Amino acid sequence: MTRKGIIVRWVWFVAAVGLLAYGLFVALWNSPPDAQQGNMIRAFYYHFPNWIGAGIFLPLNLVASVAYLYLRKSNPRVALRADSFALATAEMGVVYCVLGMVTGSLWGREEWGIWWTWDARLTTTLMLALIYVSYLVLRRMTDSSSQATICAVLAIFGFLDIPIVYMSTTWWRTQHPAPVFGGEGSVAHAIVVPTVWNVVAWVVWGGLIVSIRYAAEVRVQQRSYDDALAAIGLFSEEKSQHA
Amino acid sequence: MLRLFASARIVPFDPSIDTPLGHRNLVLIYVMVGLVQLAYAAYTLHKWRVSGRQTKSSNSLDS
Numbered sequence: 001m002t003r004k005g006i007i008v009r010w011v012w013f014v015a016a017v018g019l020l021a022y023g024l025f026v027a028l029w030n031s032p033p034d035a036q037q038g039n040m041i042r043a044f045y046y047h048f049p050n051w052i053g054a055g056i057f058l059p060l061n062l063v064a065s066v067a068y069l070y071l072r073k074s075n076p077r078v079a080l081r082a083d084s085f086a087l088a089t090a091e092m093g094v095v096y097c098v099l100g101m102v103t104g105s106l107w108g109r110e111e112w113g114i115w116w117t118w119d120a121r122l123t124t125t126l127m128l129a130l131i132y133v134s135y136l137v138l139r140r141m142t143d144s145s146s147q148a149t150i151c152a153v154l155a156i157f158g159f160l161d162i163p164i165v166y167m168s169t170t171w172w173r174t175q176h177p178a179p180v181f182g183g184e185g186s187v188a189h190a191i192v193v194p195t196v197w198n199v200v201a202w203v204v205w206g207g208l209i210v211s212i213r214y215a216a217e218v219r220v221q222q223r224s225y226d227d228a229l230a231a232i233g234l235f236s237e238e239k240s241q242h243a
Numbered sequence: 244m245l246r247l248f249a250s251a252r253i254v255p256f257d258p259s260i261d262t263p264l265g266h267r268n269l270v271l272i273y274v275m276v277g278l279v280q281l282a283y284a285a286y287t288l289h290k291w292r293v294s295g296r297q298t299k300s301s302n303s304l305d306s
Contacts, residue, residue, distance in 0.1 A: 001291075028254060028273075038260035043269055046276045095283050103272045110265035205280065213287045219294040 001215045012208045019201035026194040034191075040110050045194045047103040049202040053096035055162070056203060057210065058132065061089040062159040065152035072149065080225055083148045084217035086155060088210045090135055096206065097129045104176075112175065120168040121176035128165055131158040 001009070027045035034041035064086035071079035104122075105115050116122065135154050139147065169176055254273060256266045 024273075033255070033257065033260060038265070039255045039257060040261065040265045040269060042255070043272050046272050050276070091283075095279065099276055099279055103276065106268040106272050110262065110268050202280075209280075209284055209287050212291050216287065216291040216294040220297065223294075223297065 005215070009208065009211065012204070012211070016201065016205040016208050019197070019204055023194070023198040023201040026197050031194045032190050037111065040107065041191065042194075043103060043107040043110075044191070045198045047100060047107060048195055049199045050096045050100035050103060052199045053202055053206045054093050054100060054128075055166075057089040057096065057206060058093040058128075058159065058162060061086050061093060061132075061155050064089060065155035068148060068152045076225070077222075079148075080221045081218055083152070084221055085210075085214050086152065087136075087139060087217050088213035090132055090155065091213060092206050092210045094129065094132045094136060096202075097125070097132065101125060101129060117175045119174040119176060120172035121165065121174045124161060124165045124168050128158070128161045131161060 023045075027042055031042070031045075033039045064082045067082040068079050068086060071082060101122075108117075109115050131154075135151055135158060138154060139151050142150065168174060254266065254270050
């Protein structure tokens, strides 16, 4: 990370913390309780942004994975950056996914009387989380030259679950409510405002963390790539001396 | 910490419309989201520092 990059990230950090603080203020103290759910509606303001986060970072993981597969032979250095970005977005996506499930479960215990149910939305969401957890485990467990390729292919298959998760409340009868935004009927302004602030805040925060994780991973991969090139160089030098 | 958070009434609670279980879960949601995100941010910073140290040491080995 250059000096300019560090300054940009500090500014980004201050903006993210400011947005999070304001989002928390609006969610807890500057919005009314709901007529049906009471103060439990405030759970939504910290539940929904997690799914928007997962809905942004997991598709970015797909884009980076496809870019890696496309560039790995023609431009290995750019492919290496794409692979680093894929890792950073997958980790952030999993964090959002897990938080989305756990906050949903805590809300469900109060509103439905159960922690979990095997309906289509929850089951496909659990599958999504498990697919991306397996992606991260695969990255840690394998150490071969084809590791990035295998992970990129898994990421493409993993992404296929995202449209199924999104459409599950439309395709099947589910315990999970239908989409609040973009669904039938209108949403009260008192709910929209804290939701939007918290979505923006958590996405800005997620972007910052992804950018730092990406920079760290690029460093590591760049170094091992340079080491590999140096080893090949030494090897070919030795070979030419013997010949 | 959770008890302190709940007793300080930082998270709104109205006994006429909320249940103690719902309030506890609401507190848990806010605390957990904050802590997990902070923990992952700390992990990311750790990775960043370690990668910097490794790069420096490999550069010094080269020279």
